[in-house]
Amino acid sequence: MKFDYQVKSQDGKITLGLIEAADENEAVTELQGRGFIVIELKKSEKSLFSADLSVYFNKPKIKDVVIFTRQLSTLIEADVPLAEGMRTLALQTDNVAFSIIVSEIAADIEGGTQLSVAFAKHPKLFSNFFVKLLHSGEASGRLQESLLYLADYLERSQAIMSKLRNALAYPVFVVFAMFVVTLVMMLFVLPQLLVIFKEAGNVELPITTRILILVTDFVNSYIIAVTMYIVIIVVGVWQWLRTPDGSMWWDRTKVRMPGLGVILKSVYLARIAENLSTLIKSDIAILDALRITAEIVDHQEYRDILLHAEEEVRGGGNISSVFRKYKEQIPSMMASMIAIGERTGKMDYMLEHVSKFYRTESENRLDSITSLIEPVLVVILGLGVAVLVSSILLPMYSLSGAQ
Numbered sequence: 001m002k003f004d005y006q007v008k009s010q011d012g013k014i015t016l017g018l019i020e021a022a023d024e025n026e027a028v029t030e031l032q033g034r035g036f037i038v039i040e041l042k043k044s045e046k047s048l049f050s051a052d053l054s055v056y057f058n059k060p061k062i063k064d065v066v067i068f069t070r071q072l073s074t075l076i077e078a079d080v081p082l083a084e085g086m087r088t089l090a091l092q093t094d095n096v097a098f099s100i101i102v103s104e105i106a107a108d109i110e111g112g113t114q115l116s117v118a119f120a121k122h123p124k125l126f127s128n129f130f131v132k133l134l135h136s137g138e139a140s141g142r143l144q145e146s147l148l149y150l151a152d153y154l155e156r157s158q159a160i161m162s163k164l165r166n167a168l169a170y171p172v173f174v175v176f177a178m179f180v181v182t183l184v185m186m187l188f189v190l191p192q193l194l195v196i197f198k199e200a201g202n203v204e205l206p207i208t209t210r211i212l213i214l215v216t217d218f219v220n221s222y223i224i225a226v227t228m229y230i231v232i233i234v235v236g237v238w239q240w241l242r243t244p245d246g247s248m249w250w251d252r253t254k255v256r257m258p259g260l261g262v263i264l265k266s267v268y269l270a271r272i273a274e275n276l277s278t279l280i281k282s283d284i285a286i287l288d289a290l291r292i293t294a295e296i297v298d299h300q301e302y303r304d305i306l307l308h309a310e311e312e313v314r315g316g317g318n319i320s321s322v323f324r325k326y327k328e329q330i331p332s333m334m335a336s337m338i339a340i341g342e343r344t345g346k347m348d349y350m351l352e353h354v355s356k357f358y359r360t361e362s363e364n365r366l367d368s369i370t371s372l373i374e375p376v377l378v379v380i381l382g383l384g385v386a387v388l389v390s391s392i393l394l395p396m397y398s399l400s401g402a403q
Helices: 024-033 051-057 062-077 082-092 096-110 115-120 128-140 143-198 207-221 223-241 244-254 260-281 286-296 300-314 319-323 332-344 347-402
Strands: 002-008 014-020 037-043
Touching (some): 014 096, 062 082, 062 096, 062 143, 082 096, 096 115, 128 143, 128 286, 143 207, 143 260, 207 223, 223 244, 244 300, 260 286, 260 300, 286 300, 300 319, 319 332, 332 347
Antiparallel strands (some): 002 014, 002 037
């Protein structure tokens, strides 16, 4: 059972929050045990059509986590008690679902739970990488610096992926719009125009016009069947991609696509190098660092390579020897840099430079491909319009000339 409460701390500050207890008496006892004076306590009432739907449609975003992490770092630097700071941030957060999660973490901290353990209870929002860095910051007394780094790291990751999505959004929209316009024309416009050519008798029609007539007739005759087949194929492919084999195939395909694949490959390599470098700097054991990086790399093929490296290191080997076996996935430059780091004991330093190199490369390539997308789309659209116009206008001129 959950209760909404309003309490006063010993220094007179009023705090609002949510507590879970068997009954009202237990909730009061727990709050008083934390040193609070209970002002108001009532059973939390959630409406199916308000709070629950609000939580469902306002799921926490990376942006919310970045802002929260940076604000929490500032509060810690100002020596604000953790639980009190978390409560303050929960009240300031506009996202309802995220506010509830922060309140739950604050309640755990007030109950004596370690900060990293409280965050670990929400793995969908805070990755193992996030939790491990928090734990390292707690152990070393550098929690504020760890939180600042995490905020910067999340911002960088979000920025490159957002830039990539924005670059792809324009061509996807244009292609989709072109498909819709073509379908509407085939269903409502072209049948009226093409009937003129069908009734013209023995007039020799261009090959493009004949193809247009065949396609238009087929679409109008079998539109329902074609739509059903397309839906079945799309749903089937979508379900297959969620299987291990389908996921592996898609991950392999992504990094091998012309143009875009090179960018994605650089993004994954930068992510691997940065995560490993950060975890090693935070005194995380190399085996744990490899396993955590494998969990958050978000690519099946690279995940398997990292787990293979973990097994090799566990048996007394080294990471570079494993990476050299995967020449297509891991460039020789990265494997060589890691080998140097292993020999000199400066693995974190070498990985940091590798991360910067691939991050810069991915951003430069993304800028280049973005600048090329618009002219390429203009050419494609121009060719499409030229074929359509020539397929209709040229036969009309031939018919008018014959008359």
